[in-house]
Amino acid sequence: MKVDAIVLGAGIVGVSVALQLKRRGLSVALVDRKAPGNETSLGNAGLIQREGVYPYAFPRQFASLVHYAGNRATDVRYHPAAMPKLLPFLSKYWHHSRADRHAAIARAYSTLIEHCVTEHRTLVEEAGAQSLVRSDGWMKIFHSARAMEATIADARRWEAEYGVPHEVLDSVALRAAEPALSHALVGAVRYPSSDSTSDPNGLVTAYARLFERLGGHILIGDANTLEPSWRVATQEGPVEAHSAVVALGPWSNDIAQGLGYELPLAVKRGYHMHYAARDGARLNHPVLDVENGYLITPMARGIRLTTGVELGFRDTQKTPVQLEAVEPLARDVFPLGERIDPEPWLGSRPCTPDMLPIIGPGTKHRDLWFAFGHAHHGLTLGPITGRLIAEMMTGTPTVVDPRPFRADRF
Structure with missing residues (x-):
């Protein structure tokens, strides 16, 4: 041919x-x-992130670095054996994540995101x-007012710089939009200009x-x-x-x-698992638990729970400790039922520094x-x-x- x-x-x-x-x-x-x-x-x-003008940066605050160094965070884990080979990539990633450099990167990145x-x-x-795509946005949910205020500040900046809209939902508005979520949540930030897919x-x-x-x-x-x-x-x-x-x-x-x-090029690994919803519960939007670093979203197969980042080599065998760590946290937020998949799915995100x-x-x-x-x-x-x-x-x-x-x- x-x-x-x-x-x-x-x-x-x-x-x-x-x-x-x-x-x-x-x-x-x-x-x-x-x-x-x-x-x-x-x-x-399954997110099509119109709001994602700032790509995910490497944490630069000393307290954050100490937090992640302990390798017990729910949103980021690493394979110690991989660190010597990954350090050159991570050092460049850290370099580019400085606030002024990150802002310059966002200016280029946003030209793609806007389309x-x-x-x-x-x-x-x-x-x-059309039946596979939802056009009603997605949410970040919060357990504490402090975390929510930080995200609101970012959302306001994104809207001012790039015209990306956001909506702030207090606990009452969140309960109306997502009745099955925990009533202990203090609120949410919704990004209405983004789409998502159920498959x-x-x-x-x-x-x-x-x-x-x-x-x-x-x-x-x-x-x-x-x-x-x-x-x-x-x-x-x-x-x-x-x-x-x-x-x-x-x-x-x-x-x-x-x-x-x-x-x-390096990879950020991630896992997912599907669950049934208990007692007829319904999830209307993809929902990111910002403070715990996992996302739950309604999919054709069930409620998909996706993890944050696992730093390691692409072809290393599965180590789904993050999934085990965040599953009980997700169950506290939404009434997840039994697991549907026979084992966790593992994928790798290709990343540049x-x-x-x-x-x-x-x-x-x-x-x-x-x-x-x-x-x-x-x-x-x-x-x-x-x-x-x-x-x-x-x-x-x-x-x-x-x-x-x-x-x-x-």
């Missing part, structure tokens, strides 16, 4: 890239070892996936089916067989293309390093493109990333300035 472009990786980013290229008239082969949406895109919290909901909604409409895998699959209806090819293959310029092995035989796009999420660096690129994704051409090869490193916002930024890559590859004006996301910035 010969096509204009090979896209490696069938998660939300790769599917979006393939779909946007196909919408612009290119012949495209989407190649992965699994069916679309069955790796990292399977297990996220996240509109780009998703365009694809949702074309794919006929992230289903949404990626719907986009992939649209790609096929437009004439795209989805193939099972091995990205590690990629050869310049450009050929990859699949179950249906070799595929040759004029261009190749690496959109393999946490596996992207395997390919990039093989081609001679040294990119500072400056918190910006890598979107753009490779510098050592012609017609090689990168689209990875989206950290916590892969689902959020998939469609706008696909559009930006497609515009660059076809030589058309870009919706945002791509320079902050170039691979050679490191």
Whole structure:
């Protein structure tokens, strides 16, 4: 098979890239070892975060560092054996998280974030996936007034700087919006301009089916067989293309390093588990417990509980201690019933130390493109990333300035 472009990786980013290229008239082969949406895109919290203009920074306060160093926090855990190799990445992450640098990063990051909901909604409409998406925002909930006031201050700043709306709910308003949540909560902050999905895998699959209806090819293959310029092995035989796009999420660096690129990519691991709801309880919004670092959200499979960050190597075996730590806390907030999944799901978020994704051409090869490193916002930024890559590859004006996301910035 010969096509204009090979896209490696069938998660939300790769599917979006393939779909946007196909919408612009290119012949495209989407190649992965699994069916679309069955790796990292399977297990996220389902948020499309219009409010997420400030990417998640490394804590810089001394008290916070001491707190996390004890390795007993509910929102962040680490594997001690991995720390020596991760320290160079973490030191750069800490460097970029200083307030002034973080603000500068947000100015670039916000150019992508501002298009996240509109780009998703365009694809949702074309794919006929409206039943999978909710357009009523999500919430952060609070046990203490002090924590709530800190989040309100951030929300006000985001609204002043970037026009992202928020709503403050006192305990009475929260109870009206989410009657099943604990009445001990003091309130919530709601972000009404964000969307969410009840089935992230289903949404990626719907986009992939649209790609096929437009004439795209989805193939099972091995990205590690990629050869310049450009050929990859699949179950249906070799595929040759004029261009190749690496959109393999946490596996992207395997390919990039093989081609001679040294990119500072690490992973933040995370877990989820689904639960039944007791006594007919209903959860209406995705809900983040800010002080305890977990999120519960209504999914097609049940109530999904997702954990915060586990720092370690991508391929280390599961250590779901965070899930065990936050499950009883979540049960105090919402009436979770029995576990539905036979075991916890584990995924890895691909991260760069400056918190910006890598979107753009490779510098050592012609017609090689990168689209990875989206950290916590892969689902959020998939469609706008696909559009930006497609515009660059076809030589058309870009919706945002791509320079902050170039691979050679490191």
